[in-house]
Amino acid sequence: xxxxxxxxxxxxxxxxxxxxxxxxxxxxxxxxxxxxxxxxxxxxxxxxxxxxxxxxxxxxxxxxxxxxxxxxxxxxxxxxxxxxxxxxxxxxxxxxxxxxxxxxxxxxxxxxxxxxxxxxxxxxxxxxxxxxxxxxxxxxxxxxxxxxxxxxxxxxxxxxxxxxxxxxxxxxxxxxxxxxxxxxxxxxxxxxxxxxxxxxxxxxxxxxxxxxxxxxxxxxxxxxxxxxxxxxxxxxxxxxxxxxxxxxxxxxxxxxxxxxxxxxxxxxxxxxxxxxxxxxxxxxxxxxxxxxxxxxxxxxxxxxxxxxxxxxxxxxxxxxxxxxxxxxxxxxxxxxxxxxxxxxxxxxxxxxxxxxxxxxxxxxxxxxxxxxxxxxxxxxxxxxxxxxxxxxxxxxxxxxxxxxxxxxxxxxxxxxxxxxxxxxxxxxxxxxxxxxxxxxxxxxxxxxxxxxxxxxxxxxxxxxxxxxxxxxxxxxxxxxxxxxxxxxxxxxxxxxxxxxxxxxxxxxxxxxxxxxxxxxxxxxxxxxxxxxxxxxxxxxxxxxxxxxxxxxxxxxxxxxxxxxxxxxxxxxxxxxxxxxxxxxxxxxxxxxxxxxxxxxxxxxxxxxxxxxxxxxxxxxxxxxxxxxxxxxxxxxxxxxxxxxxxxxxxxxxxxxxxxxxxxxxxxxxxxxxxxxxxxxxxxxxxxxxxxxxxxxxxxxxxxxxxxxxxxxxxxxxxxxxxxxxxxxxxxxxxxxxxxxxxxxxxxxxxxxxx
Amino acid sequence: xxxxxxxxxxxxxxxxxxxxxxxxxxxxxxxxxxxxxxxxxxxxxxxxxxxxxxxxxxxxxxxxxxxxxxxxxxxxxxxxxxxxxxxxxxxxxxxxxxxxxxxxxxxxxxxxxxxxxxxxxxxxxxxxxxxxxxxxxxxxxxxxxxxxxxxxxxxxxxxxxxxxxxxxxxxxxxxxxxxxxxxxxxxxxxxxxxxxxxxxxxxxxxx
Numbered sequence: 001x002x003x004x005x006x007x008x009x010x011x012x013x014x015x016x017x018x019x020x021x022x023x024x025x026x027x028x029x030x031x032x033x034x035x036x037x038x039x040x041x042x043x044x045x046x047x048x049x050x051x052x053x054x055x056x057x058x059x060x061x062x063x064x065x066x067x068x069x070x071x072x073x074x075x076x077x078x079x080x081x082x083x084x085x086x087x088x089x090x091x092x093x094x095x096x097x098x099x100x101x102x103x104x105x106x107x108x109x110x111x112x113x114x115x116x117x118x119x120x121x122x123x124x125x126x127x128x129x130x131x132x133x134x135x136x137x138x139x140x141x142x143x144x145x146x147x148x149x150x151x152x153x154x155x156x157x158x159x160x161x162x163x164x165x166x167x168x169x170x171x172x173x174x175x176x177x178x179x180x181x182x183x184x185x186x187x188x189x190x191x192x193x194x195x196x197x198x199x200x201x202x203x204x205x206x207x208x209x210x211x212x213x214x215x216x217x218x219x220x221x222x223x224x225x226x227x228x229x230x231x232x233x234x235x236x237x238x239x240x241x242x243x244x245x246x247x248x249x250x251x252x253x254x255x256x257x258x259x260x261x262x263x264x265x266x267x268x269x270x271x272x273x274x275x276x277x278x279x280x281x282x283x284x285x286x287x288x289x290x291x292x293x294x295x296x297x298x299x300x301x302x303x304x305x306x307x308x309x310x311x312x313x314x315x316x317x318x319x320x321x322x323x324x325x326x327x328x329x330x331x332x333x334x335x336x337x338x339x340x341x342x343x344x345x346x347x348x349x350x351x352x353x354x355x356x357x358x359x360x361x362x363x364x365x366x367x368x369x370x371x372x373x374x375x376x377x378x379x380x381x382x383x384x385x386x387x388x389x390x391x392x393x394x395x396x397x398x399x400x401x402x403x404x405x406x407x408x409x410x411x412x413x414x415x416x417x418x419x420x421x422x423x424x425x426x427x428x429x430x431x432x433x434x435x436x437x438x439x440x441x442x443x444x445x446x447x448x449x450x451x452x453x454x455x456x457x458x459x460x461x462x463x464x465x466x467x468x469x470x471x472x473x474x475x476x477x478x479x480x481x482x483x484x485x486x487x488x489x490x491x492x493x494x495x496x497x498x499x500x501x502x503x504x505x506x507x508x509x510x511x512x513x514x515x516x517x518x519x520x521x522x523x524x525x526x527x528x529x530x531x532x533x534x535x536x537x538x539x540x541x542x543x544x545x546x547x548x549x550x551x552x553x554x555x556x557x558x559x560x561x562x563x564x565x566x567x568x569x570x571x572x573x574x575x576x577x578x579x580x581x582x583x584x585x586x587x588x589x590x591x592x593x594x595x596x597x598x599x600x601x602x603x604x605x606x607x608x609x610x611x612x613x614x615x616x617x618x619x620x621x622x623x624x625x626x627x628x629x630x631x632x633x634x635x636x637x638x639x640x641x642x643x644x645x646x647x648x649x650x651x652x653x654x655x656x657x658x659x660x661x662x663x664x665x666x667x668x669x670x671x672x673x674x675x676x677x678x679x680x681x682x683x684x685x686x687x688x689x690x691x692x693x694x695x696x697x698x699x700x701x702x703x704x705x706x707x708x709x710x711x712x713x714x715x716x717x718x719x720x721x722x723x724x725x726x727x728x729x730x731x732x733x734x735x736x737x738x739x740x741x742x743x744x745x746x747x748x749x750x751x752x753x754x
Numbered sequence: 755x756x757x758x759x760x761x762x763x764x765x766x767x768x769x770x771x772x773x774x775x776x777x778x779x780x781x782x783x784x785x786x787x788x789x790x791x792x793x794x795x796x797x798x799x800x801x802x803x804x805x806x807x808x809x810x811x812x813x814x815x816x817x818x819x820x821x822x823x824x825x826x827x828x829x830x831x832x833x834x835x836x837x838x839x840x841x842x843x844x845x846x847x848x849x850x851x852x853x854x855x856x857x858x859x860x861x862x863x864x865x866x867x868x869x870x871x872x873x874x875x876x877x878x879x880x881x882x883x884x885x886x887x888x889x890x891x892x893x894x895x896x897x898x899x900x901x902x903x904x905x906x907x908x909x910x911x912x913x914x915x916x917x918x919x920x921x922x923x924x925x926x927x928x929x930x931x932x933x934x935x936x937x938x939x940x941x942x943x944x945x946x947x948x949x950x951x952x953x954x955x956x957x958x959x960x961x
Contacts, residue, residue, distance in 0.1 A: 021834020237901025467899030
């Protein structure tokens, strides 16, 4: 057994359950005698319900009940917008009244003895509407705009110096508009919910990135004590941000189960998932970038406008990152929200960075062309030890090391910078690169660790494994701190009855949870050590000097006591520790927020005292067909510096998946909208194109060593959202290199290049 | 890149082609009644049938509209096969029917009666030994969230048995009906390449 588990690459501890079908996702929970729910969603985007004709639906054998605003008004209380101290992804109260705010809004829930009967009755429910012409988004006459600084308390648009004057005076400059589309997460597990009441306690099985948040949100909506609500989500079949906040369906299923007095199971359809959950908002961005003749940046102006819903001020606001990416003395940014008759957007993997870094990293490439400078060299000349807005020092910044290692491995020096200069038969070859950054977030977290006399450890925390490998890396952290083999550690996650942990968002889980688990294990070690120095082979030693290694408590000179003896000296049975971890620099109220299910992450690049982020350099080769303009991506390489890597195997998978997400973002993914009706058109995964196996290229992931003791005690940076930032720009830059055509609107399609 | 549909492969790339002929009947059966009013049946019809799954026979009384996927999951408690779209687009529900890949969400349970169904739960031996494809998926970290994994593994076994795993490109094409939103695709291809020689002379179709 290695002395250290952190940094090893064991196979996922939940892997066997996943390859045998034994893993029970929330959608798989079998409950006795369930009633089945089927949603009816609105066929218009704006207006009112004028009539609901239920007779035909109720005549379907097996139908039990139909919930509409007529029998639900006043039932579900307001849970508040998650970004304003509440819990909900969208503040429209479910089935509250006859008003339609967006396409696909839940207007009824049909309950029946079988799935088939509920579905048939849902199709037979007639809903009549008085429709009003909606605003679909950009270009819609009735859309309204407001600055994010006005819409969102605490929002500041980063700025420094005088960007407009510096831009006017600079000798080399570019100015361009960029556009990014609506994208939907489309996790493969649907947005299901099963609810049952056990005595006075409500149990909810729902794939979730935040079981504690759902518990408190539903308790608020139903007027329950949070202790009466339990949310379980032991596995999550993909989330990517879509399962982080409370959506309308959960309370409805809970209420249905209470009214019927039996468990209720809801399996929404794939297309309903496009409107009953969130999505990545489309953006329009304007960038001005200027440098002196040596390529030293002089000015950056980055303005973005983003779609949100009528009632909710969701913001993407990636200017928080782009303003700080490079050393630039004059920066001005602004974010504006555009309210349209749409469902409320939300977090989608690297929410701010994917759209906004596309614009910045495209603009940097355009500036490099204008300067006749290699794009990597341009970035090197504007690398910095401090972020430029507040002058916060980076805790570590591996960007240029990533470029150096990546360029070497990719063969960048063989690139002829001239567009259209590399060709193989009918295929134009383009090589492009771009930077990635993801702020290192961290949150207050709690955990309970129990060491039993047989040398088994049990870790309990209400964190989540959404496919990231959390079960495994948390077990590795505990195994390392307790000196146990990995197979002696059990990890329980995804249950709101466990000690609370943060939302699985902002790539914080590994850092937050491994640190709190380490703290709990440290308490156990301390208790064992205090007892061991009283008597036995370690008598009289300094307890602080004793370590748990390879199944024994060991002094620096090798004198040791085996764990069973040390255990019996310290306790009659198990030793249990409950730890609360409040990351350095976070306010004390963060812990209280955690216990009440609020989202309160800290760290990152804007708050200080340090600017903390993971970095990377991404390289892609594209092939663009000279006659048809078809774009293919045969290879992608990413070099990343992301602090201490707990498990290189799962880290590589995360980054590889992220890079392929980046390809989807650049070339495939767009939710098409009927602009007249504000309805999604391609709301299924046949026509919403996510990458398939044949789209996935050769992917190379390089993990650079990085020691950063400034971020947190274990030196961990999150990386789940690092891989898919910048990839879209690297591809656009490669397409420019291949064709001489600059694509500033995503996704890049054949018609963009004709 | 070939765009020729691979015979026998179902899913996104071939849904509109010949690969999804079997989809026609179930789609008609669940077509929204509102689109063309049809009379409501006063009583729910019940279909008695025997499903042979993983070598065991199960006598079931089912609503004729029940899909093979729902019968497996809700009647038999075999929740390994997943519902990701319920319309034949994602491949998460893939099982083997008489040794061939089928989308169980587009297959009525009645259609599977008399055949031999193999699900992910039927792959490991009774003493817990994993099928070479399961082991290969573990070895290559060929999944992240794991939700599409049972469908990927069943499809991968079908892909090898059908002789569509000759080259990595052929595997990519033949596996493109199984969506993995975590995008573990390169690792899935590597896993299939590892398992393929270990599967020689072995055929999974016991029902």
